[in-house]
Amino acid sequence: MKTTILQALRMLLVMTVFTGIIYPVAMTFLSLAVFPYQAKGSMIEKNGTIIGSELIGQRFVSDKYFNSRPSGIGYNPAPSSGTNWGPTDKRMQDSANARTAQFKLQNNLSAATVVPKDMLFASASGVDPHISPEAAQLQIERIAKVRGFNPMQLSSLKKLVEDFTEGPQMKLFGNPRVNVLKLNLAVDELQTK
Amino acid sequence: MITIAEIVQLVFYAVVLLLLTPPLGKLMAKIFEGEKTFLSPVVGWLERLTYKLSGIDPNEEMNWKTYMWAMLAFNFFGFTVVFLLQFFQSHLPLNPQQLADVSWHLAFNTAVSFMTNTNWQSYAGEVTLSYFVQMIGLTVQNFVSAATGIAIMLALVRGIARKTTTDIGNFWTDLVRSTVYVLLPLSILFTIVLVSEGTVQTFSGYQTITTLEGAQQTIPLGPAASQVAIKQLGSNGGGFFNMNSAYPYENPTPLTNFLEMLSLLLLASALVYTFGIMAKAKRHAWVVWGVMFFMFASGLTVSLWSEYTTNPVTGVAGGMEGKETRFGVANSILWSVATTDASNGSVNAMHDSMSPLSGAVAMINMKLGEIIFGGVGAGMYGMMIFILLTVFIAGLMVGRTPEYLGKKIESFEVRMAAIAMLLPSVGILIFTAIACISEAGLAGLNNQGPHGFSEILYAFASTAGNNGSAFAGLTASTPFYDTLLGINMLIGRFGVIIPMLAIAGSLAKKKITPFSSGTFPTDTFLFGLLLLGTILIVGALTFFPTQVLGPIVEHFLMLNGQVF
Numbered sequence: 001m002k003t004t005i006l007q008a009l010r011m012l013l014v015m016t017v018f019t020g021i022i023y024p025v026a027m028t029f030l031s032l033a034v035f036p037y038q039a040k041g042s043m044i045e046k047n048g049t050i051i052g053s054e055l056i057g058q059r060f061v062s063d064k065y066f067n068s069r070p071s072g073i074g075y076n077p078a079p080s081s082g083t084n085w086g087p088t089d090k091r092m093q094d095s096a097n098a099r100t101a102q103f104k105l106q107n108n109l110s111a112a113t114v115v116p117k118d119m120l121f122a123s124a125s126g127v128d129p130h131i132s133p134e135a136a137q138l139q140i141e142r143i144a145k146v147r148g149f150n151p152m153q154l155s156s157l158k159k160l161v162e163d164f165t166e167g168p169q170m171k172l173f174g175n176p177r178v179n180v181l182k183l184n185l186a187v188d189e190l191q192t193k
Numbered sequence: 194m195i196t197i198a199e200i201v202q203l204v205f206y207a208v209v210l211l212l213l214t215p216p217l218g219k220l221m222a223k224i225f226e227g228e229k230t231f232l233s234p235v236v237g238w239l240e241r242l243t244y245k246l247s248g249i250d251p252n253e254e255m256n257w258k259t260y261m262w263a264m265l266a267f268n269f270f271g272f273t274v275v276f277l278l279q280f281f282q283s284h285l286p287l288n289p290q291q292l293a294d295v296s297w298h299l300a301f302n303t304a305v306s307f308m309t310n311t312n313w314q315s316y317a318g319e320v321t322l323s324y325f326v327q328m329i330g331l332t333v334q335n336f337v338s339a340a341t342g343i344a345i346m347l348a349l350v351r352g353i354a355r356k357t358t359t360d361i362g363n364f365w366t367d368l369v370r371s372t373v374y375v376l377l378p379l380s381i382l383f384t385i386v387l388v389s390e391g392t393v394q395t396f397s398g399y400q401t402i403t404t405l406e407g408a409q410q411t412i413p414l415g416p417a418a419s420q421v422a423i424k425q426l427g428s429n430g431g432g433f434f435n436m437n438s439a440y441p442y443e444n445p446t447p448l449t450n451f452l453e454m455l456s457l458l459l460l461a462s463a464l465v466y467t468f469g470i471m472a473k474a475k476r477h478a479w480v481v482w483g484v485m486f487f488m489f490a491s492g493l494t495v496s497l498w499s500e501y502t503t504n505p506v507t508g509v510a511g512g513m514e515g516k517e518t519r520f521g522v523a524n525s526i527l528w529s530v531a532t533t534d535a536s537n538g539s540v541n542a543m544h545d546s547m548s549p550l551s552g553a554v555a556m557i558n559m560k561l562g563e564i565i566f567g568g569v570g571a572g573m574y575g576m577m578i579f580i581l582l583t584v585f586i587a588g589l590m591v592g593r594t595p596e597y598l599g600k601k602i603e604s605f606e607v608r609m610a611a612i613a614m615l616l617p618s619v620g621i622l623i624f625t626a627i628a629c630i631s632e633a634g635l636a637g638l639n640n641q642g643p644h645g646f647s648e649i650l651y652a653f654a655s656t657a658g659n660n661g662s663a664f665a666g667l668t669a670s671t672p673f674y675d676t677l678l679g680i681n682m683l684i685g686r687f688g689v690i691i692p693m694l695a696i697a698g699s700l701a702k703k704k705i706t707p708f709s710s711g712t713f714p715t716d717t718f719l720f721g722l723l724l725l726g727t728i729l730i731v732g733a734l735t736f737f738p739t740q741v742l743g744p745i746v747e748h749f750l751m752l753n754g755q756v757f
Contacts, residue, residue: 010248024420028419031385041412051402058408078411079318086647090756121514169448
């Protein structure tokens with residue numbers, strides 16, 4: 001019995017050193033050396049200051065930006081969370097109805113327009129960096145109008161949305177999507193041109 | 194409607210899983226038998242070094258009781274360390290956010306959770322646990338709790354394959370080989386892929402930024418990739434961040450999502466093949482694999498159908514509440530089915546917000562005891578409960594002493610199997626009942642009506658099955674839930690492991706009975722059907738009433754547009 005206890009303690013210590021210290025520390029140094037941008041959080045800089053991560057969605061609610069998906073945590077991921085509203089939760093029903101009306105009003109859409117479902121429901125992480133291509137396209141006219149774009153800028157904006165639409169990765173995995181932060185940065189640049 | 198592109202992804206997933214099972218299963222069988230493989234020159238030195246440093250003779254054989262005590266002692270110390278690390282976290286290094294000491298009940302819950310390979314998250318990683326605790330505590334247990342599961346399966350298969358002996362192998366050898374040759378190399382490769390796609394791996398503190406719209410945002414970071422890799426591979430599932438693999442820093446792209454989903458089932462599936470090789474019953478192993486795959490595919494079909502049915506409450510089919518755009522509906526549902534089959538419990542979407550019957554499939558997967566591929570090793574030894582019951586029932590029907598792979602199955606084995614089956618079920622049902630009639634239990638609810646009941650039921654099904662996924666609306670970090678769920682995890686883990694080791698010891702002692710015309714063959718389609726029937730009947734008898742009260746009632750209320 002005593003030998004077993006001693007062996008257990010020593011084994012735990014050895015495993016801790018190998019899998020709890022050497023493994024994560026070595027992986028960190030390797031990652032920082034080979035993929036520094038990704039390992040540090042894929043942070044985007046603008047004029048020398050970090051303005052966000054391309055992987056972490058931001059709060060975009062103003063008319064001049066492409067809006068993000070709804071978030072259950074106000075887009076502040078400390079900690080990340082969804083709403084966890086169940087399929088028969090009245091709060092979800094009310095939110096979806098309100099968001100449908102709001103999206104149509106904001107973008108001046110006809111009553112018959114089907115609002116893309118990613119804009120009706122809060123994401124899982126609360127910081128989903130993407131919206132669907134449909135959701136982006138429906139917002140183009142509004143953004144051009146608010147920003148006072150001329151017809152040439154409008155067509156550039158349309159082109160921009162197309163360029164930022166990512167298809168399935170390796171033509172196989174996942175859904176088509178648009179990264180909202182990257183797109184909005186490009187829109188800001190288009191304005192200053 | 195589900196698209197062709199989504200169906201292609203689902204089929205591709207199943208095909209890759211099938212194709213990788215035999216080669217990986219074969220490799221692992223060689224490793225666990227101590228044979229030379231292409232990995233021996235790479236990490237063989239690490240295996241020998243581990244034995245030397247911990248003072249172990251790898252060739253020493255153990256009987257089942259010695260094996261059990263070694264396992265229990267190792268797990269007990271593992272629990273103690275994780276508990277203490279959390280309890281004194283503020284005095285320890287690598288805590289850039291200066292997170293406070295964790296309360297006793299949350300520390301207890303998390304320590305049990307990681308030791309038992311459950312990885313239930315009462316904690317929210319980024320605001321509860323320091324980098325130090327995540328590495329030294331959680332990552333270590335991610336490795337060794339998975340290796341413990343594999344070890345128990347190896348002990349069991351030796352009990353079946355050997356004859357007239359008390360030896361069932363050496364716990365330390367099994368633990369070390371699983372870790373050094375299987376889990377560690379795969380995790381290293383996987384970490385590199387994850388980081389290349391955007392999973393974070395850094396010791397820097399959190400980044401506070403001003404967004405384009407001028408709002409403040411705090412972005413948590415950390416050495417996440419190294420932990421995500423093993424939490425997926427080792428059927429652990431405890432997230433570095435609160436939202437687990439739905440959070441972009443844990444699962445940044447559709448490619449990482451595919452690989453993480455594959456890791457959910459990969460080792461568990463291959464270990465069924467390993468079992469077949471080591472028990473010299475490959476055809477039988479394929480039959481068992483087939484039953485597992487059939488249940489996986491059936492659950493997936495029901496869950497997809499349910500999720501893509503219009504919810505009259507919102508008028509939307511395939512709702513996106515609690516789902517991420519880059520994964521979409523089909524990949525979220527595939528993950529939810531695979532992770533509850535696998536006793537992994539990591540999530541890439543919120544199960545709480547899925548349609549009632551998708552939630553029901555997830556719950557059934559866990560309640561059956563995590564036998565649909567299941568945890569690494571744990572799935573196969575869990576399935577053994579039902580295999581023995583099936584053999585026993587078949588024996589009763591023809592009036593002969595049942596045999597399994599040449600071993601007579603007698604009252605001791607059947608009693609042990611019954612105990613291993615009943616204990617977790619009793620845990621789920623009794624604790625759910627207690628939570629439903631106590632104020633502390635009801636205080637945690639996020640949803641009302643039958644969905645509220647489902648939140649409680651899910652929590653106890655998940656912890657008894659050592660799964661760890663959640664209907665996360667339930668506020669579980671209270672003394673009441675932390676304690677009860679912790680105890681439930683212990684019952685679900687050791688209430689199965691100890692009887693299984695006893696069975697291994699008892700089988701090892703027996704002679705091999707030669708196959709005769711009176712033996713009921715276990716490598717046929719008929720056996721597969723009988724096994725499936727046994728699982729479904731036992732599962733239905735035990736859990737149908739609770740399923741009706743929760744998800745099934747909710748399904749019909751939802752169809753009537755009822756909200757709460």
